[in-house]
Amino acid sequence: MSEATMTADGKTQDGQLEFLVKGDHHPQNGTLLGFWLYLMSDCLIFAALFATYGVLARSYAGGPTGMEVFDLTLVAINTSMLLLSSITYGFAMLEMQANRLKGTLIWLGITGLLGAGFLAVELYEFYHLIHIGATPQTSGFLTAFFALVGTHGLHVLFGIVWLVTLLFQLKKHGLIPANKRRVFCLSMFWHFLDVVWVGVFTFVYLMGVLP
Amino acid sequence: MSEHTHDHDHHEAEGPHVSLKEYVTGFVLAVILTVIPFWVVMGNVFESSTTTALVILSFMVVQIFVHMVFFLHMNFHSExxxxxxxxxxxxxxxxxxxxxxxxxxxxxxxxxxxxxx
The missing domain is CATH 1.20.5 (Single alpha-helices involved in coiled-coils or other helix-helix interfaces)
Known part of the structure; x- marks a missing residue:
């Protein structure tokens, strides 16, 4: 029955197996599922980095320990900014659901600013660490720390780049289906980064300062 | 694709339906689940490091679950x-x-x- 559509691309003319079921069973919106699968593979990158950190967490090589270099006040500020940005993104989603472009743009903008604030504090922390001689080359612990936290920070940076791009797209084309899909995908990305950060602040910072 | 006629329905259905209540509940839970581990560590609530570690790790697991349900809208029937x-x-x-x-x-x-x- 789907012969006509399948032969259109000239691939299954000779009666090869059809791998794409054309019935009601495949989801209409492949993008969201595909993006979720990307996030899951990203999760594995972080699993590898967490495992590395777990193995090297106490390999100080005579360098500073977590208790000496971590400033929990900074981490608390960072955590609250990321948490707040999660709910502001939620507000953007609600505005988008109500088809209000302006509200969506404003809440997305606030989310981006909170993300930028998070990055600024993290960069300050890195700068401070390197300044006092706790560079990635100092010990296995610091290498793993910079790799894990740096990768998370890089994700936030790309999230902000994506968010700014999306602001321009929304401004130009409005709340068209494609843009709504993009806002959905970015929301998954953003909340996913928050989930990873929960792991980071518990596993790296809070456990790192324990004696 | 022949979806042009259904385009309106199509994009309305795309993605989960979100609600303010869901986000606020998630946020409040997340704040509680964040503040407690910070307090446990910064206030030296427990003598032993192992106890503290176990407590904050359990809070981490619960918080990740909360984020998954309330922010990422995970359930058994999406997609x-x-x-x-x-x-x-x-x-x-x-x-x-x-x-x-x-x-x-x-x-x-x-x-x-x-x-x-």
């Missing part, structure tokens, strides 16, 4: 259950990666430290 299947598969791999690495490397450290050779 026909494929989201959940992919998530469970990933969790298994994450567990193997973390537990396996720690197990192997701690055993190596215990058995092959230079002092013992």
């Amino acid at each position: 026909g259950g494929w989201n959940m299947l992919a998530l469970i598969f990933t969790l298994v791999l994450v567990f193997i990666t973390l537990a396996g690495s720690l197990w192997v490397m701690i055993s190596l450290n215990n058995n092959m430290m230079p002092g013992m050779m």
